[in-house]
Amino acid sequence: MPLEVGLWRVDGDKPVKLTASGVPLEAQLEAMIEADPGILGTALLLIGRQVPTDFGKFIDLLAVDDEGALHVLELKRDRTPREVVAQLLDYGSWVRTLTHEQLLDIFATYRPGAVFEQDWTTTFGGDVPEELNSGHRLTVVAGDVDPATERIIAYLADFAVPVNVVFFRYFGDGERAYLARTWLIDEARTPPRTGGVSKGGSKETWNEQDWYVSFGEESGIRNWEDARRYGFVSAGGGEWFSRTLRKLPVGGRVFVCIPGRVGYVGVGTVIGEAQPFEQAVVTVDGEQVELASQVLEAGYTHQALSSGEDHREYVVPVDWTITRPRSDAVWMRGMFANQNSACKLRNRFTLEQLAQAFDLGD
Structure with missing residues (x-):
């Protein structure tokens, strides 16, 4: 049984108990959570509302926490215990397969232009994890549930299924209204989040060698054929975009991916430190030349959007092992993708598929 919550208004020396009820409209509760997911008791970034699944159903609210774990939030509405729990478990079976890039697509649909x-960063501070969907948690949101639902949830939790019920009580007091929250199962005893995508999660061991590089082909700014011809990767347009690229170590092996479901197009070894485009040097016919002096398809410059921030394009020289044209990129469902310009590549499934596709002999 959940803890019962009482609320009293203090009038002088006399406490006056307020009467609790369910939230008048569950749609209103959904909107409240959307406006401030923090009312659930933990910092969450909402990435989708009424998210369509592959089997024709819609997840009420989908969020992510500061460790990259997903939170499926489902309002009880007027469904039987069997219906609400079965649907929540079905959603769990679907979200555990979502890749990093699919989650970014869901967010883009929910928050166009964001x-x-x-x-x-606004929600949590710090950098985005290298891999989203490190696990997931399932939550029924309700004003109350019947004993059958309580028994089912408690049974599943005993077998380490990360499921719980959060209750909201609504207290009216004249022109004011208050919400109180409690959980069916103490959150300290809730099972750990279940792991995410089985083909490779964020907890896999890194081999201390391989790096993922996102090479975003922006019209007039950056071009993959330039990078293939002159041996480099680049990123810029703000400190957020160039910071991770500038950390690539000399000797590291990079796997270059063009984002937007295009795919992986090259593998090579970093042979120099990052330099601003205007100062970058590459090797042409065995000689060191300034990249800016070469015939290029793109300009590698950005318009400064705020004073004081470094918007320059940074270039990292690479000795290519093998490259492919954009039209022959390697991509399949479950491969690793990330919005950072560069990060450690530890996804075993991705590395295995790329070793085969690029004939690396790993």
Whole structure:
């Protein structure tokens, strides 16, 4: 049984108990959670509302926490215990397969024009994890539930299924209204989040060698054929975009991916430190030349959007092992993708598929 919550208004020396009820409209409760997911008791970034699944159903609210774990929030509405719990478990079976890039697509649909990493920093501070969907948690949101639902949820929790019920009580007091929250199962005893995508999660061991690089082809700014021809990767347009690229170590092996479901197009070894485009040097026919002096398809410059921030394009020289044209990129469901310009690549499934596709002999 959940803890019962009471609320009293203090009039002088006399406490006056307020009468609790369910939230008048569950749609109103859904809107309240959307406006401030923090009322659930933990910091969450909402990434979708009424998210369509592959089997024709819609998740009420989908959020992510500061560790990259997903939270499926489902309002009870007027459904039987069997219906609400079965549907929540079905949603869990679907979200555990979502890749990093699919989650970014869901966010883009929910928040058109918003930048995921900016929303992340505003909500949590710090950088986005290398891999989203490190696990998931399932939550029924309700004003009350019947004994059958309580028994089912408690039974599943005993077998380490990360499921719980959060109750909201509504207290009216004249022109004011209050919400109180409690959980069916003490959150300290809730099972750990179940792991995410089985083909490779964020907890896999890194081999201390391989790096993922996102090479976003922006019209007039950056071009993959330039990078293939002159041996480099680049990123810029703000400190957020160039910071991770500038951390690539000399000797590291990079796997270059063009985002937007295009795919992986090259593998190579970093042979120099990052430099601003205007100062970058590459090797042409065995000689060191300034990249800016070469015939290029793109300009590698950005318009400064705020004073004081470094918007320059940074270039990292790479000795290519093998590259492919954009039209022959390698991509399949479950492969690793990330919005950072560069990060450690530890996803075993991705590495295995790329080793085969690029004939690396790993």
